[in-house]
Amino acid sequence: MPTLVSHPEEVKIVSSRFGQGAAEIDRYIELGGYQAVRQAMEQGPEWIIAQMKASNLRGRGGAGFPTGMKWSFVPKQSEKPKYVLVNGDESEPGTCKDHLIFLHDPHSVIEGTIIAGLAIGAKMGFIYLRGEYRYLLTIMEKAIADAYAKGFLGKGIFGSNFDFEVVSQTGAGAYEVGEESALMESLEGKRGIPRIKPPFPAVVGLYGGPTVINNAETIATVPHIFRMGAEAYAKVGSERNGGTRLFCVSGHAERNGVYELPMGYNLKKLIYEVAGGIRGGRQLKAVVPGGSSTPVLLASEIDIGLDFDQVGQAGSMLGSGGVVVLDETVCMVEFALRTIKFYQHESCGWCIPCREGTDWLKKTLTRFHAGAGEARDIDNIRYLAENMLGRTFCPLGDAAAMPTIAFVKKFRQEFEDHLDGRPCPYAKKPANELVGV
Amino acid sequence: MSLTNISVDKKPEGTIFSPELAARFDKLVTLYPMKRSALIPMLLYAQDEIGYLSDAAIAEIAHRLQLTVLDVRNVLSYYSMLRTRPAGKFNVQVCTNISCMLRGGQELFEHCERQLGIGHKQTTPDGVFSLEEVECIGACSWAPAVQVNYDFHDNLTPETLDAILAEYRSKASQ
Ligand SMILES: Cc1cc2nc3c(=O)[nH]c(=O)nc-3n(C[C@H](O)[C@H](O)[C@H](O)COP(=O)(O)O)c2cc1C
Numbered sequence: 001m002p003t004l005v006s007h008p009e010e011v012k013i014v015s016s017r018f019g020q021g022a023a024e025i026d027r028y029i030e031l032g033g034y035q036a037v038r039q040a041m042e043q044g045p046e047w048i049i050a051q052m053k054a055s056n057l058r059g060r061g062g063a064g065f066p067t068g069m070k071w072s073f074v075p076k077q078s079e080k081p082k083y084v085l086v087n088g089d090e091s092e093p094g095t096c097k098d099h100l101i102f103l104h105d106p107h108s109v110i111e112g113t114i115i116a117g118l119a120i121g122a123k124m125g126f127i128y129l130r131g132e133y134r135y136l137l138t139i140m141e142k143a144i145a146d147a148y149a150k151g152f153l154g155k156g157i158f159g160s161n162f163d164f165e166v167v168s169q170t171g172a173g174a175y176e177v178g179e180e181s182a183l184m185e186s187l188e189g190k191r192g193i194p195r196i197k198p199p200f201p202a203v204v205g206l207y208g209g210p211t212v213i214n215n216a217e218t219i220a221t222v223p224h225i226f227r228m229g230a231e232a233y234a235k236v237g238s239e240r241n242g243g244t245r246l247f248c249v250s251g252h253a254e255r256n257g258v259y260e261l262p263m264g265y266n267l268k269k270l271i272y273e274v275a276g277g278i279r280g281g282r283q284l285k286a287v288v289p290g291g292s293s294t295p296v297l298l299a300s301e302i303d304i305g306l307d308f309d310q311v312g313q314a315g316s317m318l319g320s321g322g323v324v325v326l327d328e329t330v331c332m333v334e335f336a337l338r339t340i341k342f343y344q345h346e347s348c349g350w351c352i353p354c355r356e357g358t359d360w361l362k363k364t365l366t367r368f369h370a371g372a373g374e375a376r377d378i379d380n381i382r383y384l385a386e387n388m389l390g391r392t393f394c395p396l397g398d399a400a401a402m403p404t405i406a407f408v409k410k411f412r413q414e415f416e417d418h419l420d421g422r423p424c425p426y427a428k429k430p431a432n433e434l435v436g437v
Numbered sequence: 438m439s440l441t442n443i444s445v446d447k448k449p450e451g452t453i454f455s456p457e458l459a460a461r462f463d464k465l466v467t468l469y470p471m472k473r474s475a476l477i478p479m480l481l482y483a484q485d486e487i488g489y490l491s492d493a494a495i496a497e498i499a500h501r502l503q504l505t506v507l508d509v510r511n512v513l514s515y516y517s518m519l520r521t522r523p524a525g526k527f528n529v530q531v532c533t534n535i536s537c538m539l540r541g542g543q544e545l546f547e548h549c550e551r552q553l554g555i556g557h558k559q560t561t562p563d564g565v566f567s568l569e570e571v572e573c574i575g576a577c578s579w580a581p582a583v584q585v586n587y588d589f590h591d592n593l594t595p596e597t598l599d600a601i602l603a604e605y606r607s608k609a610s611q
Pocket residue numbers: 058059060061062063064065067070087088089090091092175176177178179180181213214215216218219394395396399
């Protein structure tokens with residue numbers, strides 16, 4: 001079972017029920033659960049969407065799109081049924097927060113899904129977990145069954161005349177399926193190949209009907225917004241970035257773990273105070289601030305607030321909330337190689353710049369790291385990556401290119417250190433030294 | 438896979454699955470607005486029961502969803518967790534992606550190779566273990582992490598992993 005961490009600087013909203021037994025429906029209710037949805041039902045769709053807009057909640061899946069605005073794009077009238085789709089595919093390396101939500105607070109996801117359904121006029125919601133999260137599906141399915149048994153799901157929920165069904169399932173191993181249109185394909189029983197946009201899912205989504213797709217953390221946050229009041233929730237965060245976020249600290253911090261902090265919280269403070277600094281008192285080399293697809297920040301660039309706008313201004317992205325901490329022992333060429341290997345493996349192969357680009361980057365970096373690189377390779381790597389940008393069918397191509405460009409730009413010296421057949425200056429240490437921290 | 442298996446969709450007789458799983462399938466296909474949506478869960482559950490997706494399993498699932506065998510194979514080949522050959526009783530999946538790599542995931546994988554005497558996607562001769570190097574499994578803050586079948590093990594060292602493997606080994610001989 002993943003260990004929970006705690007720090008006085010934390011503001012626990014989404015994680016407030018972690019470790020409290022809230023996977024049991026009665027306990028969830030005891031802790032104030034299923035109140036928000038009743039309130040939302042009384043007030044109606046327009047009020048819900050106005051509250052969501054006022055909360056300044058932005059999508060936790062990576063792009064940070066304002067959730068209230070996303071919901072408002074769904075047409076009021078539709079011949080085809082509308083759907084809510086919860087994205088729990090969580091596969092961006094460095095990210096493990098939805099894991100904790102499904103484990104400790106599955107009902108918050110169900111309650112958020114119903115509220116989203118009320119807002120857009122959907123009668124059905126799907127909760128899609130990544131295939132590796134089978135034990136979490138078991139927890140989710142029990143939670144759903146319990147909610148049906150209480151009359152919170154099904155026909156006439158909470159004694160109203162509103163019907164709402166929820167189905168949860170897992171995928172079967174594919175990062176690309178986390179992309180929203182590929183996710184819909186997968187849920188329709190197909191290969192996870194993305195769809196052409198427009199039309200956007202809000203207009204033509206699952207089974208051709210208007211669909212709202214949100215990350216699991218986004219959805220789990222929704223009931224808390226109504227519980228606290230939208231303005232109060234917004235105020236916790238920074239400008240245009242409402243509330244808190246679950247930050248998954250991993251890598252070389254002293255106390256790795258998932259911490260919930262207000263949007264805009266200082267990254268340097270997160271690493272040095274909340275997460276206890278760098279293990280063994282070593283020097284920090286770099287931070288990947290929002291999952292493997294976000295451009296790396298130098299140790300000198302981390303005195304910034306963690307919200308979508310401020311990290312953007314610093315030349316990276318807040319992404320999925322995966323804060324990966326790299327100390328002085330890391331070889332950045334090897335790190336770049338491992339990153340691109342992932343994208344090469346996960347490219348669905350649909351479009352050429354991504355399929356071929358990731359493959360060439362992997363080949364070049366492999367050769368380079370092994371000491372067989374040439375000086376012109378350094379510029380070639382960057383050139384290749386830059387030419388993938390914006391030329392692919394879905395953002396996976398960009399997700400592979402952006403970090404690669406940053407590695408070369410910011411750590412050129414380390415690339416040069418591998419030239420002329422020189423051995424990697426950060427030679428591998430024996431396993432026990434690396435593992436036994 | 439012979440050509441006849443791809444091109445001829447014979448109607449399977451009865452079911453090759455346990456009564457429980459067959460009942461689960463009967464229910465699954467009713468949950469979605471479109472039957473086909475049940476495909477990926479059905480493939481996974483079938484694999485869990487018989488260890489891999491045999492020709493017979495694929496044929497029955499195709500039939501249940503009124504799809505062609507070719508269509509089903511086309512979908513299953515996309516997903517990395519689905520396999521058409523048996524794996525070991527315990528499939529050891531070691532994450533070597535970035536967060537785990539920083540905490541010794543690569544060394545852990547190499548340790549497994551030595552301990553089990555097999556490499557990536559191979560199975561021990563006694564069929565007890567298979568080994569896989571996998572991408573991020575969503576346990577990054579508790580790295581390095583390993584999944585054995587569906588069970589997560591995190592914050593591992595070679596020593597703690599050895600103890601876990603020994604437990605599985607004794608389970609296999611029971
Ligand atoms: C390659 C790729 C993988 C993605 N993986 C995920 C994922 O695992 N989970 C997720 O919530 N969003 C993922 N996204 C983002 C989704 O496409 C989508 O924007 C998101 O689920 C919307 O939810 P939000 O508005 O609540 O953030 C991914 C996007 C891309 C391009």
